[in-house]
Amino acid sequence: MTAYINAMGRYLDFSGRSTRSQFWYYHLVLLGFAAIGIIIDAVVSGGQPLVSALIIIAHYIPSLAITVRRLHDADMSGWLVLLCLVPAIGVIAFTVYGCLASTGPNRFGQSAHxxxxxxxxxxxxxxxxxxxxxxxxxxxxxxxxxxxxxxxxxxxxxxxxxxxxxxx
Incomplete structure (x- = not known):
């Protein structure tokens, strides 16, 4: 939960670095919130994605930001996050970015490790x-x-x- 709170506290921060664990724990908590939103939608609104849509919209920018910081941690350009927006390729790019190894000090700052x-x-x-x-x-x-x-x-x-x- 700490990784999620940290990522939300850095809502619009596209600079710096985020570790693999921060990246994956944030997305795990987000997945849990989305699942709860889907359940609430099924019970309250008959399956219309109201609550789950709000959850996803509220987390769109922080998700982009933590992915950019994850790329920075691997000493890569944050612009590569745009590959995540391409259908089919996006899921693969997202998974690869989350698995990239951290580098030592690089042009984006000191390693968080x-x-x-x-x-x-x-x-x-x-x-x-x-x-x-x-x-x-x-x-x-x-x-x-x-x-x-x-x-x-x-x-x-x-x-x-x-x-x-x-x-x-």
Whole structure:
């Protein structure tokens, strides 16, 4: 339910990233709401899709937004969400997007994996010491910077975030 609340709180946010679990848990809750809406429609309005239609309409933009953020998490353009609107291909595209692996830091920001929501620090249960982890993260940033995936400003900002988190 947390993923659903988070997605609804970011109703019009098409920037940033969303993990696979956020994506799938949001859509699982939405599926539950739609099923309840269909049941209510069958009982109250004789099968006319009134409640279920309102549920789907209210969730259309957040669904697009979380799909765009999911694409960003896989370091892909959010415009690929338009493939979900194509009949037949849309279901396949939606499923593939939900299954794509997350990348490390990319042009859309820091990965949501391995970062605590409350403090922004990596968990203490890392398999490597914090300093070694930060060095690896900076090396990955440097390779993204060298390939042109992130700008000089983005590289400096992300590097300072890594170094700031490491000193807490």
């Amino acid at each position: 391995g970062v605590s929501r409350s403090t922004g620090a990596t968990p203490a249960a890392d398999s490597q010491p914090q300093a070694a982890s930060n060095i690896e993260r900076i090396e990955k940033l440097a390779s993204l910077h060298a390939s042109g995936a992130i700008s000089d400003d983005e590289f400096q900002r992300m590097k300072s975030e890594i170094l700031t988190v490491g000193t807490r």
